[in-house]
Amino acid sequence: MKIATFNVNGIKAxxxxxxxxxxxxxxxxxxxxxxxSTDETFxxxxxxxxxxxxxxxxxxxxxxxxxxxKRPVEDVTRGLAPLPGGEEDDEQARYIEGTVIGERxxxxxxxxxxxxxxxxxxxxxxxxxxxxxxxxxRARELLAQEIPFLMxxxxxxxxxxxxxxxxxxxxxxxxxxxxxxxAFQRLLNLxxxxxxxxxxxxxxxxxxxxxxxxxxxxxxxxxxxxxxxxSPAIADRMTDCTIQSDMRARQKPxxxxxxxxxxxx
DNA sequence: ATGGTGGTCCCACCA
Numbered sequence: 001m002k003i004a005t006f007n008v009n010g011i012k013a014x015x016x017x018x019x020x021x022x023x024x025x026x027x028x029x030x031x032x033x034x035x036x037s038t039d040e041t042f043x044x045x046x047x048x049x050x051x052x053x054x055x056x057x058x059x060x061x062x063x064x065x066x067x068x069x070k071r072p073v074e075d076v077t078r079g080l081a082p083l084p085g086g087e088e089d090d091e092q093a094r095y096i097e098g099t100v101i102g103e104r105x106x107x108x109x110x111x112x113x114x115x116x117x118x119x120x121x122x123x124x125x126x127x128x129x130x131x132x133x134x135x136x137x138r139a140r141e142l143l144a145q146e147i148p149f150l151m152x153x154x155x156x157x158x159x160x161x162x163x164x165x166x167x168x169x170x171x172x173x174x175x176x177x178x179x180x181x182x183a184f185q186r187l188l189n190l191x192x193x194x195x196x197x198x199x200x201x202x203x204x205x206x207x208x209x210x211x212x213x214x215x216x217x218x219x220x221x222x223x224x225x226x227x228x229x230x231s232p233a234i235a236d237r238m239t240d241c242t243i244q245s246d247m248r249a250r251q252k253p254x255x256x257x258x259x260x261x262x263x264x265x
Numbered sequence: 266a267t268g269g270t271g272g273t274c275c276c277a278c279c280a
Contacts, residue, residue: 009280010269034280036270061270062279116280156280211280212267255268255280 001071001102001263002026003109004244005152005226007033007209007256011066014254015046021247021258022050028070029100031111033154033256035064042066059093065111065153066096073098074106080134094131102265107234108142108149114156117174125174128156132183139190139229148233151192154256155227157184159194162204163224175225193235195228195261196243208243209256217248228261237263 004027008014011032022030030052035042038058047054047068057078058064067073076098079090094113099106112135117128135151142149158176161167170176188194200206207222216222230238240262247257 013269034269118280214266216267252268 001028001265003029003261004258005031006258007154009034009254010036019046030068031152032066033113035066057093057096063093065113067098067111072101075099105265108147110151112153116156120174149231150234151229165221192229195241199241208259226259237265239264
């Protein structure tokens with residue numbers, strides 16, 4: 001099964017690119033972020049005419065996530081639960097889960113758009129760290145229930161300096177600050193595998209995002225911030241993980257490109 | 266300095 005994550009930066013602006021991509025590259029499951037649509041204004045036919053089941057969690061103007069699947073999807077849930085101790089529900093549409101039924105086995109797919117967090121420090125950074133704590137709590141639950149799962153999407157996290165073309169420029173950024181990296185490392189310490197780095201250890205220069213400004217793509221001034229985290233049972237089924245960087249060279253591209261995971265399930 | 270979106274007719278917000 002081929003699963004792709006793609007921050008599209010607006011599904012309406014990316015209609016043609018996503019339509020062509022689904023037909024030509026044909027992921028079994030596509031996990032989208034920044035759809036910037038509500039559940040009502042998402043152009044459903046871009047998915048359904050290409051043969052996909054569509055599950056959205058959107059809001060007006062910003063954020064929004066979706067799961068597109070050629071395989072049946074069961075038990076779709078939206079949003080991350082508040083931590084015990086009582087915050088409120090997340091008002092921003094950033095998280096969706098569904099169980100995708102493979103040919104032999106099922107996998108719980110968690111699609112996420114983690115808050116950017118800039119400027120840091122500040123309330124937006126506090127929100128990012130609180131959101132990461134909620135995500136960690138959800139990962140602990142799924143592990144405790146022994147549900148095979150993966151968490152994928154735009155993490156807005158640079159795990160190490162190797163994941164930025166110019167790490168010194170990012171040193172004070174919310175994507176790279178020590179509390180951000182520690183929160184990401186706590187996820188890994190639960191026993192999750194970061195798929196791309198596990199398949200390509202010690203290889204710099206591989207990015208999933210390039211700023212629109214100042215010729216960043218042409219200079220390969222990129223960031224690797226779109227990730228797959230795999231539970232142990234799913235990590236055992238990984239056969240490949242790649243970045244589709246050529247998508248950034250198309251007309252009217254997103255600033256992110258798809259990242260692909262191949263699973264033997 | 267680039268782009269998407271939404272509310273107004275150029276500007277603010279977000280990345």
